[in-house]
Amino acid sequence: MLCGALWAQAPAPAPEPAAADPVVFSVGDEKMTRSEFEALIAAMPEKARQELASPQARRRFAENLSEIKALAQEARRRKIADRADVQRQLKLTEENLLANSLFQDLLKESTPAEAEVRAYYEEHKTEYESAKARHILIRFQGSRVPLREGQPDRTDEEALAKTQEVRKRLLAGEEFAAVAKAESDDTGSGEEGGSLGEFGRGRMVPVFDEAVFSLPVGQVSEPVKSQFGYHLILVESRGAKSFDEMRGEIERQQKPEKARATAEAIRAKTAIVIDETYFGAEEPEPAPAPVPPPAGRP
Numbered sequence: 001m002l003c004g005a006l007w008a009q010a011p012a013p014a015p016e017p018a019a020a021d022p023v024v025f026s027v028g029d030e031k032m033t034r035s036e037f038e039a040l041i042a043a044m045p046e047k048a049r050q051e052l053a054s055p056q057a058r059r060r061f062a063e064n065l066s067e068i069k070a071l072a073q074e075a076r077r078r079k080i081a082d083r084a085d086v087q088r089q090l091k092l093t094e095e096n097l098l099a100n101s102l103f104q105d106l107l108k109e110s111t112p113a114e115a116e117v118r119a120y121y122e123e124h125k126t127e128y129e130s131a132k133a134r135h136i137l138i139r140f141q142g143s144r145v146p147l148r149e150g151q152p153d154r155t156d157e158e159a160l161a162k163t164q165e166v167r168k169r170l171l172a173g174e175e176f177a178a179v180a181k182a183e184s185d186d187t188g189s190g191e192e193g194g195s196l197g198e199f200g201r202g203r204m205v206p207v208f209d210e211a212v213f214s215l216p217v218g219q220v221s222e223p224v225k226s227q228f229g230y231h232l233i234l235v236e237s238r239g240a241k242s243f244d245e246m247r248g249e250i251e252r253q254q255k256p257e258k259a260r261a262t263a264e265a266i267r268a269k270t271a272i273v274i275d276e277t278y279f280g281a282e283e284p285e286p287a288p289a290p291v292p293p294p295a296g297r298p
Helices: 001-010 034-042 045-051 055-077 084-109 114-122 154-171 177-181 206-212 243-268
Strands: 023-027 030-035 129-138 195-200 222-226 229-240
Touching: 001 243, 030 034, 034 045, 034 055, 084 243, 114 222, 114 229, 114 243, 129 177, 129 206, 154 177, 154 229, 177 243, 206 222
Parallel strands: none
Antiparallel strands: 023 030, 129 195, 129 229, 222 229
């Protein structure tokens, strides 16, 4: 009895350790391990990887992949892969995959030199400028800005005269924000004391943009005319992002450009002949349409 009791208290045998790389799904005799499945996902574009982040999304992908593999196995049993039309499609698919893989390698190899990044920054420095400003708008007839309730629909001359009157009050010491709330026909910014917040070059209509990025900081402008009316502008601050702030973004912009340039060089050194008797002569590219200026804000 004692022997039996001791035997009953003996520990159960330890479970066998789980496989380091278990098979996560199989289709017929074909198996895929966890590392193979994860490597397949890792090779996909970033957007596809993000879409497969959850376990349920990965399960759906595995189910779809299993169906594809089951059909592909049956196609091989029927020797469909040996057909000439399928061989041509397989070759085109292979070449497309190789070309895309090469371009991804070119992207990795195309880190621009610091001198290139700095030269690009200096050349485009104005694009990284921003300003913080307020304005007061006095609209005139034909302006896209709605007429404020109780305000006259001023002619151009009347609007200019009103703007000059308001400017005199500001120069005499009245607070810009208070006057903007009372007088500005841009009711959106007017409620905020005329504040337009911080914005970069090209965000406003050209005449307004030019004034903001050339006026002395802290000085009330002369009347500036746009399609919206007459503006009085007060630039509160102005600056530009530094090279260190923009370096990463510039490198991300330049990498694809350098990769495309390398790809074009590969194409240029390869003998390519297009039979014009079959395809016809190359048509000249149409001239690009003129780009309209940004509508901007008043």
